[in-house]
Amino acid sequence: MSLSIHANMDVHSSINVPLPPPYNTKILQILTLTFPSNGGSITINIINITHNQIAQKGFSSIENKPQLWQQHHDGAEKDPVFTHISNQNAVISDSAIDGIGNEKEIRDGLNTRVLPKRKGKQSWLKMMGKCDIFDGKWVKDDSSPLYQPGSCPLMDESFNCYQNGRPDNGYEKFKWQPNHCNIPRLDGAKILKFLKGKRIVYVGDSLNRNMWESMVCLLRNSVKNKSRVFEASGKSEFKKEGTYSFLFTDYNFSAEYIRSAFLVQEWEMPINNGSKKETLRLDMVEKSYDSYKDADVLVFNTGNWWTHEKTSQGKGYYQEGNHVHEKLDVVEAFDKAMATWARWIEANIDPSKTRVFFRGYSFSHFSKGEWNSGGRCDSKEPIKDEKDLLSLGELSPPIPQMLDKAMERVKTSVFYLNVTKMTNYRRDAHPSIYRKPNMTQEEKHVFQTQQDCSHWCLPGVPDTWNQLLFAQLLLSDKQRQSKQKRYGKTGTLVD
Structure with missing residues (x-):
């Protein structure tokens, strides 16, 4: 099962996460957040979202920087889960790439760790090996310089x-x-x-x-x-x-x-x-x-x-x-x-x-x-x-x-x-x-x-x-x- 939300950065957006039924803990649940950014868009996959205590997840824009947040079923709010998505190990497409070229998935959990990407998707290394990296365009990037x-x-x-x-x-x-x-x-x-x-x-x-x-x-x-x-x-x-x-x-x-x-x-x-x-x-x-x-x-x-x-x-x-x-x-x-x-x-x-x-x-x-x-x-x-x-x-x-x-x-x-x-x-x-x-x-x-x-x-x-x-x-x-x-x-x- 996967859930997705598409929202504008100027609107505080969220999605309700229902209490999960009994399920195999090895099966991951994925929440995909996509939002426009500087003429393009950034997509964030948050994995393993269906913890019993979490009622709502979303993001808001603060000073034109996206921030993820979550709220528990008991009303307690943890805000934000982590800040400045665009600065979090160079978020690109549906994964992040860290400074030594390892693709990452941003996964929710204790201390909001950024963990190695799971196998199954083509890595940036394989893609770049077949790609002309000089054929492209300049795009706005608030995380620069x-x-x-x-x-x-x-x-x-x-x-x-x-x-x-x-x-x-x-x-x-x-x-x-x-x-x-x-x-x-x-x-x-x-x-x-x-x-x-x-x-x-x-x-x-x-x-x-x-x-x-x-x-x-x-x-x-x-x-x-x-x-x-x-x-x-x-x-x-x-x-x-x-x-x-x-x-x-x-x-x-x-x-x-x-x-x-x-x-x-x-x-x-x-x-x-x-x-x-x-x-x-x-x-x-x-x-x-x-x-x-x-x-x-x-x-x-x-x-x-x-x-x-x-x-x-x-x-x-x-x-x-x-x-x-x-x-x-x-x-x-x-x-x-x-x-x-x-x-x-x-x-x-x-x-x-x-x-x-x-x-x-x-x-x-x-x-x-x-x-x-x-x-x-x-x-x-x-x-x-x-x-x-x-x-x-x-x-x-x-x-x-x-x-x-x-x-x-x-x-x-x-x-x-x-x-x-x-x-x-x-x-x-x-x-x-x-x-x-x-x-x-x-x-x-x-x-x-x-x-x-x-x-x-x-x-x-x-x-x-x-x-x-x-x-x-x-x-x-x-x-x-x-x-x-x-x-x-x-x-x-x-x-």
Whole structure:
């Protein structure tokens, strides 16, 4: 037997639960509550409801947050059973997903425990293994963000839009929802447990720094003693070239960032009169690569620097061996560089030890000009209709297509975090003019004419990139465990 109720959040709703007849205690009774939430709906299954003493169950909306409650037949009321459904281990559909990817059922009972989901329904892991997690949409989510705005002193001030005076916060209240599966809510405490004793390294341009700082803030938020998280060399400014590492000493874990905008080596070629000419070695990986090839997780990116403007129009800039190309198109140069990167991955990475990710192209949203010609990004709402997204065909060079082609050629197991489409929607989430606190009038004028429409506010979009990264790590870990159970550590099939 199951009972269900469908009600609006603005109405206090309940259902009467009759005194149960004698029944087999092994047979569960289920109450399903479904209510609209931010353009969608949330369904909660409450199991084992027919205790003799319970007369009524329901939910009410307090400050736009749903709360479950119950009343006993003797009139005693227990209110609420638990609060903030949307915050209770990421309630999605008819089950909850905790921070390490285990599906849960919210069951009524002593202390209102959240217990492992019963077998019979397809798990999120199986669903995600067959699902394109990058095909989806942004939906409103009042349980976001994952850490409080302004609460993380470790991020660059240029990403701290809240502290820099941005007055609206709607851009923080979205989550990415794949069309055909669910992904677990990112739980910093569970991630730290999962990554204990490990090393994760982000390699790339400043957008990967954006992602790295997001992960550091997500994890730091779950550490009780914040002083136990610090940058290894005491640095607090991360824009210059170099290597940066945040240590989480209670977990023997490090989250690192290495700036490498092109992934191949920026170089200086000697020319006449003892002077040197800046070039880009398409045949040589960046010099720091050997320092992190044994990391547990590697997250690479490049793309946004591969423009004609930042590569001297391809004139006398690209180098292979001792030869500097007089003129080389950026598409061909990028192809050569990615082939060099792929060869290094195949020759140096042990896929049984290291998981390699490549984070795809992140959209910029300059309107009425470019970054150096008065371009703006002052929208407070994301793009809602897919037909209004920026056309990939308008990008010059076509970086997303260049990345897609490069990823197809990589033979070693590299997971492509293809965030291009999801970032295309989010014109609302860039720092824009909010790049520095307590700006002078002169700085305000400069930032009005040179807005940042490429990077992302934190909390914000890069938190979702890390959520997808972690979901994929969980999936691959579960698949590896399943394979070991089936075949054993020797690779022999186990009966």
